[in-house]
Amino acid sequence: xxxxxxxxxxxxxxxxxxxxxxxxxxxxxxxxxxxxxxxxxxxxxxxxxxxxxxxxxxxxxxxxxxxxxxxxxxxxxxxxxxxxxxxxxxxxxxxxxxxxxxxxxxxxxxxxxxxxxxxxxxxxxxxxxxxxxxxxxxxxxxxxxxxxxxxxxxxxxxxxxxxxxxxxxxxxxxxxxxxxxxxxxxxxxxxxxxx
Amino acid sequence: xxxxxxxxxxxxxxxxxxxxxxxxxxxxxxxxxxxxxxxxxxxxxxxxxxxxxxxxxxxxxxxxxxxxxxxxxxxxxxxxxxxxxxxxxxxxxxxxxxxxxxxxxxxxxxxxxxxxxxxxxxxxxxxxxxxxxxxxxxxxxxxxxxxxxxxxxxxxxxxxxxxxxxxxxxxxxxxxxxxxxxxxxxxxxxxxxxxxxxxxxxxxxxxxxxxxxxxxxxxxxxxxxxxxxxxxxxxxxxxxxxxxxxxxxxxxxxxxxxxxxxxxxxxxxxxxxxxxxxxxxxxxxxxxxxxxxxxxxxxxxxxxxxxxxxxxxxxxxxxxxxxxxxxxxxxxxxxxxxxxxxxxxxxxxxxxxxxxxxxxxxxxxxxxxxxxxxxxxxxxxxxxxxxxxxxxxxxxxxxxxxxxxxxxxxxxxxxxxxxxxxxxxxxxxxxxxxxxxxxxxxxxxxxxxxxxxxxxxxxxxxxxxxxxxxxxxxxxxxxxxxxxxxxxxxxxxxxxxxxxxxxxxxxxxxxxxxxxxxxxxxxxx
Numbered sequence: 001x002x003x004x005x006x007x008x009x010x011x012x013x014x015x016x017x018x019x020x021x022x023x024x025x026x027x028x029x030x031x032x033x034x035x036x037x038x039x040x041x042x043x044x045x046x047x048x049x050x051x052x053x054x055x056x057x058x059x060x061x062x063x064x065x066x067x068x069x070x071x072x073x074x075x076x077x078x079x080x081x082x083x084x085x086x087x088x089x090x091x092x093x094x095x096x097x098x099x100x101x102x103x104x105x106x107x108x109x110x111x112x113x114x115x116x117x118x119x120x121x122x123x124x125x126x127x128x129x130x131x132x133x134x135x136x137x138x139x140x141x142x143x144x145x146x147x148x149x150x151x152x153x154x155x156x157x158x159x160x161x162x163x164x165x166x167x168x169x170x171x172x173x174x175x176x177x178x179x180x181x182x183x184x185x186x187x188x189x190x191x192x193x194x195x
Numbered sequence: 196x197x198x199x200x201x202x203x204x205x206x207x208x209x210x211x212x213x214x215x216x217x218x219x220x221x222x223x224x225x226x227x228x229x230x231x232x233x234x235x236x237x238x239x240x241x242x243x244x245x246x247x248x249x250x251x252x253x254x255x256x257x258x259x260x261x262x263x264x265x266x267x268x269x270x271x272x273x274x275x276x277x278x279x280x281x282x283x284x285x286x287x288x289x290x291x292x293x294x295x296x297x298x299x300x301x302x303x304x305x306x307x308x309x310x311x312x313x314x315x316x317x318x319x320x321x322x323x324x325x326x327x328x329x330x331x332x333x334x335x336x337x338x339x340x341x342x343x344x345x346x347x348x349x350x351x352x353x354x355x356x357x358x359x360x361x362x363x364x365x366x367x368x369x370x371x372x373x374x375x376x377x378x379x380x381x382x383x384x385x386x387x388x389x390x391x392x393x394x395x396x397x398x399x400x401x402x403x404x405x406x407x408x409x410x411x412x413x414x415x416x417x418x419x420x421x422x423x424x425x426x427x428x429x430x431x432x433x434x435x436x437x438x439x440x441x442x443x444x445x446x447x448x449x450x451x452x453x454x455x456x457x458x459x460x461x462x463x464x465x466x467x468x469x470x471x472x473x474x475x476x477x478x479x480x481x482x483x484x485x486x487x488x489x490x491x492x493x494x495x496x497x498x499x500x501x502x503x504x505x506x507x508x509x510x511x512x513x514x515x516x517x518x519x520x521x522x523x524x525x526x527x528x529x530x531x532x533x534x535x536x537x538x539x540x541x542x543x544x545x546x547x548x549x550x551x552x553x554x555x556x557x558x559x560x561x562x563x564x565x566x567x568x569x570x571x572x573x574x575x576x577x578x579x580x581x582x583x584x585x586x587x588x589x590x591x592x593x594x595x596x597x598x599x600x601x602x603x604x605x606x607x608x609x610x611x612x613x614x615x616x617x618x619x620x621x622x623x624x625x626x627x628x629x630x631x632x633x634x635x636x637x638x639x640x641x642x643x644x645x646x647x648x649x650x651x652x653x654x655x656x657x658x659x660x661x662x663x664x665x666x667x668x669x670x671x672x673x674x675x676x677x678x679x680x681x682x683x684x685x686x687x688x689x690x691x692x693x694x695x696x697x698x699x700x701x702x703x704x705x706x707x708x709x710x711x712x713x714x715x716x717x718x719x720x
Contacts, residue, residue: 115425115427116428119422159287160203161348162347162348162351165336165339165352165355168217168220168332168335168336168355169336169354169355169358172329172332172358173358175224176358176361179325
């Protein structure tokens, strides 16, 4: 049962991700990305991580994707005749080159897939631990901690240092967005005098 | 699971250099809106350099205060001065000799880049105040990455560093070259980060832990047959991810464009600090996490191939370059190939291909020779890039090899120093590059079937002499290309002098550095 649900949503996630790359209309791309993100949220549910699943839906589907769609629709790409496929730089690769790429991609995919299949019967220690952590602790711990509390506990104790560092990471991302998007006037003239 | 506040505060004590540096970054960021003129920007740059210098002092004070005082921090990490105990009783961050020396390298690289770039930022009109804050945050990320012994901390540290550097590469918004460099670096860097993360998740699936010490234990306890295939895949992905981050062939295609397009001080930072931190990550992951013989056998030959390809392709293509920054980019790819020899030597020993009398020596030598090479290369490369900055003047890009023409006549001192850097890059005795290469050769010559790498490296060194000396010939045997005075500033002179002193000191009197570096190899069992 679990495997069936996993297989369905994993396939959906991968197909939708492929759709993001293949589609030429940016709105289709965005919607395909949304499908992919929602499928991943379903995968989180299969792993008993309901909090992460909800966060995935709220942040990505609710926040990020809505912004994406807003921007795409505000810019009104249709009228400008925008076509993602038309933005190619350089000459079109020859059939031989494309064949070579396809062979390389297929060979690598086959390698990854074969190694994956060989490990299908693996008793996954990670999965066992996740199961005991996510199902067991509520009962075994006696404190009746839910998934959300559990994540909060871990985030603010064991993983506090990387969590704090992540805030520096986000700060840099904000600075980057502002610096790259801002139009400078102040910077146009060179600094007075030289060092 | 109990949270012990006292132990948490005690743990923070060992992160004082990083915490201080984060504060410096915040202060620079807070001050940046009020900085409008050139003088203010110069003050901010000097303050940033001073802040990093203080962090360097703190780092060594911490080290001097504890060496020999603290015993083994945990039974799992015997060589560590201190291991931060968090998740499941296993260290997330390790403060050991390895971390301290490499953090010092990153800080020195950061200081040199900051000092050499003060005038350049004005000439390129990109001296916005936030620049130095972002550079400092990149250093913070690199320092965390170097200490990390858990996939979670590794990834957060790596991304903090990488994101800052993507931004710095594209800082010259009006330059198409800079835009192109940033876009290529960002896309391939994000892709490499994804591959690395995929490898990490597979390793977690096979062993149930994200911790490198946990991984080590799980592998020592033995994995079922099917788990080994998953681990093989994990190793494959992580070798590719690390290969991108250290810019090894065939994962190097972004390097020349990114190095050429980035503002030169950022190029210097990438070639020294970022490369050092990425190497630290690779050493931690493979020498600590995947140290079991079966796994070492897998990644050793992969890195062996990367080493051979990197040094050969890097050197051969560098010969063809007319642009100094591109030439130094290919040369840095070649140096990655040399440095990988140390990792390969240690891996061959871990895989059991070297019999016992030499085995432990090869592991130790392999690891410490990479550290030594990072120290040597940081001073040398930063010095070379600083001299390139000297040639950037109003209206003259100054990054062609022809721009070096006649430098000996116009600035004999600078030309002499540049010659030292070039000789050190080529690995000529009496320079830091020679000492570093000597140890790498020694490590790979311990045996284990990789002696041919030393032969290849020697051949490549001969090739590299050609293009390094080509610059020297321009400097000493040709007439000046232009009459515009070089962009000499006190800060740039200081950076060049520091780099030259480091290069020559390690080359002529290597004992102190060798002692420091040989203390970094206690990490391994």
